[in-house]
Amino acid sequence: MALYKLEVNGERVTVDVDPETPLLWVLRETLGLTGTKYSCGEGVCGNCTVLMDGEAVRSCLLTAGDAVGKKILTIEGISRETDHPLLVAWREEEVSQCGYCQPGQIVAAYALLSQKPDPTDSEIDEAMSGLLCRCGTYPRIRRAIHRAAELKRRQP
Amino acid sequence: MTRNMELRRREFLQVLGAGGAGLVLGVIRPVPLAGQEGAFVFKPNEFIAIDRQGRVTIWVARSEMGQGARTAVPMMVAEELEADWEKITVVPALAHPTKYGSMSTGGSTTVRRGWEPLRRAGAAAREMLITAAAQYWGVDRATCKAQAGTVLHMPSGRKLDYGDLVVTASRLPVPQEVALKDPSTYRIVGSKRARLDTPEKLTGKAVFGFDFTFPGLLVAVVARSPVFGGRFRSCDAAAALQVKGVQRVVRIPSGVAVVANSTWAALQGREKLVVEWEEGEHAGLASPAIDDYFRRHSGLEGRVVREEGDFAAAAAAAPTRLQAEYSVPFIAHAPMEPMNCTADVRADRVEIHAPMQSPQGAQEAAAEITGLPLDQVHVHTTLIGGGFGRRLMNDFVEEAVHLSKALGAPVKVVWSREDDMRHGFFRPASFHRVTGLLDAGKKPVGWHHHIVAPSISVQLFGEGDGRGNPDAVDGAAQIPYRMGNIHIDYVMANTAVPVTWWRSVYNSQNAFVNECFMDEMAHAAGADPVQFRLDLLPADSRLRAVLQLAADKSEWGKSLPPGRGRGIACHACFGSFAAHCAEVEVDGSGRLRVTRYVCAIDCGQAVNPDGVKAQMEGGVIFALSAALRGQITIAKGGVVQGNYDTYEPLRINESPEILVHLVPSHLPPGGVGEPGVPPVAPALCNAIFAATGVRVRQLPVSSTSLMRSGE
Numbered sequence A: 001m002a003l004y005k006l007e008v009n010g011e012r013v014t015v016d017v018d019p020e021t022p023l024l025w026v027l028r029e030t031l032g033l034t035g036t037k038y039s040c041g042e043g044v045c046g047n048c049t050v051l052m053d054g055e056a057v058r059s060c061l062l063t064a065g066d067a068v069g070k071k072i073l074t075i076e077g078i079s080r081e082t083d084h085p086l087l088v089a090w091r092e093e094e095v096s097q098c099g100y101c102q103p104g105q106i107v108a109a110y111a112l113l114s115q116k117p118d119p120t121d122s123e124i125d126e127a128m129s130g131l132l133c134r135c136g137t138y139p140r141i142r143r144a145i146h147r148a149a150e151l152k153r154r155q156p
Numbered sequence B: 001m002t003r004n005m006e007l008r009r010r011e012f013l014q015v016l017g018a019g020g021a022g023l024v025l026g027v028i029r030p031v032p033l034a035g036q037e038g039a040f041v042f043k044p045n046e047f048i049a050i051d052r053q054g055r056v057t058i059w060v061a062r063s064e065m066g067q068g069a070r071t072a073v074p075m076m077v078a079e080e081l082e083a084d085w086e087k088i089t090v091v092p093a094l095a096h097p098t099k100y101g102s103m104s105t106g107g108s109t110t111v112r113r114g115w116e117p118l119r120r121a122g123a124a125a126r127e128m129l130i131t132a133a134a135q136y137w138g139v140d141r142a143t144c145k146a147q148a149g150t151v152l153h154m155p156s157g158r159k160l161d162y163g164d165l166v167v168t169a170s171r172l173p174v175p176q177e178v179a180l181k182d183p184s185t186y187r188i189v190g191s192k193r194a195r196l197d198t199p200e201k202l203t204g205k206a207v208f209g210f211d212f213t214f215p216g217l218l219v220a221v222v223a224r225s226p227v228f229g230g231r232f233r234s235c236d237a238a239a240a241l242q243v244k245g246v247q248r249v250v251r252i253p254s255g256v257a258v259v260a261n262s263t264w265a266a267l268q269g270r271e272k273l274v275v276e277w278e279e280g281e282h283a284g285l286a287s288p289a290i291d292d293y294f295r296r297h298s299g300l301e302g303r304v305v306r307e308e309g310d311f312a313a314a315a316a317a318a319p320t321r322l323q324a325e326y327s328v329p330f331i332a333h334a335p336m337e338p339m340n341c342t343a344d345v346r347a348d349r350v351e352i353h354a355p356m357q358s359p360q361g362a363q364e365a366a367a368e369i370t371g372l373p374l375d376q377v378h379v380h381t382t383l384i385g386g387g388f389g390r391r392l393m394n395d396f397v398e399e400a401v402h403l404s405k406a407l408g409a410p411v412k413v414v415w416s417r418e419d420d421m422r423h424g425f426f427r428p429a430s431f432h433r434v435t436g437l438l439d440a441g442k443k444p445v446g447w448h449h450h451i452v453a454p455s456i457s458v459q460l461f462g463e464g465d466g467r468g469n470p471d472a473v474d475g476a477a478q479i480p481y482r483m484g485n486i487h488i489d490y491v492m493a494n495t496a497v498p499v500t501w502w503r504s505v506y507n508s509q510n511a512f513v514n515e516c517f518m519d520e521m522a523h524a525a526g527a528d529p530v531q532f533r534l535d536l537l538p539a540d541s542r543l544r545a546v547l548q549l550a551a552d553k554s555e556w557g558k559s560l561p562p563g564r565g566r567g568i569a570c571h572a573c574f575g576s577f578a579a580h581c582a583e584v585e586v587d588g589s590g591r592l593r594v595t596r597y598v599c600a601i602d603c604g605q606a607v608n609p610d611g612v613k614a615q616m617e618g619g620v621i622f623a624l625s626a627a628l629r630g631q632i633t634i635a636k637g638g639v640v641q642g643n644y645d646t647y648e649p650l651r652i653n654e655s656p657e658i659l660v661h662l663v664p665s666h667l668p669p670g671g672v673g674e675p676g677v678p679p680v681a682p683a684l685c686n687a688i689f690a691a692t693g694v695r696v697r698q699l700p701v702s703s704t705s706l707m708r709s710g711e
Helices: A023-030 A085-092 A102-115 A121-128 A138-154 B002-017 B021-025 B069-081 B110-137 B162-170 B238-242 B263-272 B287-297 B311-317 B359-370 B395-407 B417-422 B456-461 B507-524 B529-534 B542-553 B609-629 B680-692
Strands: A002-008 A011-017 A049-052 A055-058 A071-073 B041-045 B048-051 B056-060 B088-092 B144-147 B150-153 B158-161 B218-223 B231-236 B246-252 B255-260 B274-278 B303-308 B320-328 B340-345 B350-354 B377-381 B411-414 B430-438 B444-453 B486-492 B564-573 B576-586 B592-602 B657-662
Touching: A011 A023, A023 B263, A049 A102, A055 A102, A085 A102, A085 A138, A102 A121, A102 A138, A121 A138, A138 B609, B041 B110, B041 B162, B048 B110, B048 B162, B056 B069, B069 B088, B069 B110, B110 B144, B110 B150, B110 B158, B110 B162, B150 B162, B158 B162, B218 B246, B218 B263, B218 B395, B231 B246, B231 B255, B238 B246, B238 B263, B246 B263, B246 B395, B255 B263, B255 B395, B287 B430, B287 B444, B311 B430, B311 B444, B320 B507, B340 B359, B340 B395, B350 B359, B350 B395, B359 B377, B359 B395, B395 B411, B430 B507, B444 B507, B507 B529, B507 B564, B507 B609, B507 B680, B529 B542, B529 B564, B542 B564, B542 B576, B542 B592, B542 B657, B564 B680, B576 B680, B592 B609, B592 B680, B609 B657, B609 B680
Parallel strands: A002 A071, B056 B088, B218 B411, B350 B377, B444 B486, B592 B657
Antiparallel strands: A002 A011, A049 A055, A049 A071, B041 B048, B048 B056, B144 B150, B150 B158, B218 B255, B231 B274, B246 B255, B303 B486, B320 B430, B340 B350, B340 B411, B430 B444, B564 B576, B576 B592
C-alpha cells in the first residue's frame, strides 16, 4: 500500500492504495465516485473516461500514481453545474437509455468541446469513437454535442 | 387556502375518530414515502399512493434497463388518474410473487401487458377522488371532473387538490368497474415527456447494481470452469490469499469465489488462484463441429409446425424452384454493465440488490437456496446497465446468495467483462434451408422453411416440463405472405453452449431468413422487392402499411449511384409491426458503410412516442452490431471471445443516420423494445445485394467477401 495525494474535482485527497490499483477503482471504491463506470477494464469501451488536466483518459488504464500532480475531473465534478450546456443538451435530446455509459460519454464530450467549440460530425465521430454504447444512443449523442456547442456559444 | 387547511383538519379529526375504520376498509395504510415515514396516504391499489400534499407515488414492477419502463408506466397510470405530472415520484417495486402480476421484463411486455391494469388502477383512484370531492361539496358527482391533480366542480368553478381529498377518498370503496378515457382526451399518453430517470443518469448519481455498496461490503469474483459443464476438481488458494485485501476463498456451485475488501483485490486474487477442473465431455467442442452437427440434423425430418396447402405437390408442378441455406452464429448480449449482485443472507432474512429482469425468479431462487419463505426474501431491482434478455437468468443472483450464506456476511459478486462474455447464455446459432416456388407467371406459390436450432426452453427447462415446444420457429411459422403452399418444420439440435433469450429471441434469426429469401424470390421473379411483398399481404394488413410507409419515406425506387443500394425488410412480432429500409455503400475493395436506416413502426398507441423512437434507433444499432460482426465462436469447449476488442459493438463513427416514422394509432399498444430488431439484418443484407450482387446468407456479414461480382 502507498499514499497518494490526488486532486479530484477540485478537492485534494490522500488515498492509501496498492500502487497497481487502477485509478478507476480508486475513484469508485476509495473515493466513492461511482459515476465513473467499469465495463471492459482494458481501455476499449471508454465507460471509465475521466479528465486528467483536461484530457479525456481511460481511468482503467491508469494508476493512482499516474494521477499525482494532475487535476482529475469526473462526471460528479462536471455535473455540479446542473445547467451545464452538456447536461442541458443531453436532457433536451433525451440521449440516455440504460445510462450506464453516459457519464463517460459526457466527460469525453466535455473534452471535445473544450478543444473544438463547434465540432463537425466527423470530429465528433473521431473524438467519441472510443466510447461504446450498447443501447445505441449514438445518433442522439451527436445531436446533443451539436446542441451543447450551440448553448455554450450563447453563454455570456 | 384557508378552506383547504380547514378541510384537512376536519378530515384528520374524522380519521382519528373513526378508530380502526382504515383496517375495516382495508385501504388506509401508512406507506413510508421518502422522508415522511408513517405519513397518511391514500393507497387504493398496489400501484398508486397519494399523500396529503397531493404527491403521487407510482410503483413500477418492471425493470428499467433503458427501455423507459420507469417513465412509460407512470404515464399510463397518470393519464387515467388525471395526475399532475410534476408531482409524480416513481418507486421500483420490491419483488412479490403475486401483487403486481408478472414482474419479468421480457417479451416487450411492460407497456402492452400493463396497459389495461395500470390504466384501470389510475381510473379507480380518480373516480374515488371525484366522489370524495362531490361528497364534500354536496353536489352531484356528474358535475365534477378530475384534471391535473385536482377535482373541479364545473358549474361553480370550485376546485380541490387531490391532497385535500385523500382522507375522504380512502374511506370509499374501490370501484370494480371504471370507465377509461377516450383517446382523444389523452394529455399524457402520446405526448412528449422527459424520462424521469434521465437527470440522475447524467450526473453519475444513478445507482446501478455495480454501484450499490455500503461500508464493509465484501466483493467477490468467481473462477468458473473454462469448459461448458466442467466440474471443480481441486484448488490451490495459497497465492490468492496472499494478495492484500483478499479475505477468503470459497467454493460455490458455479466455481471458486475469491472474496476481498475491494473489487481490485478480488480480481488480483483470482489471477493467483490455481484451479483444476474436470473438463468433462465437452472439452473438445468447437464451432466447426457445431456447424457440422446442425448440417447433419438438417437431413432429418422436422416437426411440422405449419402446413398450408400441399407444398410437395406444388413443388412437383412449379416451373421455378429456388433453394438456399442460411445460418447465424451464437451471439452475446454483452450489456455495458457486467453481471453483479449484492446479497445479505441472515438467519431470518435475505436482502438482494441487483440489476435483474426477473426479480420474482431471483426471489424464488434465493428462497430455495436459503430455505426461507418468499416473504423473508427482499429483492430490490436496481437500475440496469443494459439487459437485452441476459438478466432474465438469475445465475449471478444465485452465486451471491450461495456466497453470502457461506460467509455469513453481505457480499457483492461482480463479473469482469471476460466473465460476462464467456460464462453467459447466448442467442442460439441456427441453420436454415428455404425453398421457394414460382409459377409460370412468376408468382410465388410455395414456401418451405426447414429450421435447425437449439431450443431455449428445452435447454433451460428440460424436455419434461410441458414446454418442450419448438420455440425456435417463432417468427418463421408466422410468415405473413400469402403463397398458397407453406410448410414450416423444425429439427431441435441442442448443444452444450448455454442459450437464452436475446432481444427479439428467435425472430432475430427467422426474420433474417424470411426477409432475405423473400428478396431472393423477388429478384428471381424479376419483381420489385417492395411490390412483390405488398402483393402478398392483405390490403388491410398493418404490416403492409408499415412496409409502404418505410418504402415511401426512403424514396424507394429512386435510383442510386453504383456501389450503393437499398434493402427492405419487414416483420411483425410482440404485437407490433416494423419495416426498415437500409442504405449501404460498398467500395471496390468490398468495404461496407451503412449510411441510413429508414424505419416505420406501428406499435398501436405509442405511450411515449420519443421513447418508441429511441427504442427503434437503439434496436437498429444493437442489431447492426450483431449483423455486421457479432459472433461467439467456440473452441476447446468454451467461448473464444473475451472482451469488446474481439466482440466489438458498433461505434459512433459506424452508426448510420436513423429516421423513425410512427404510424399514428389508438389501437392497444404493442411491444417496442424488440420489434425494431428483426428487420435490421435482412434489410442490410438485401441492401448489400442491391449494391453489389453479393448475397449474404451467413451472419455475421464480416464472414462474406463483399467484392462486387465480376470485379
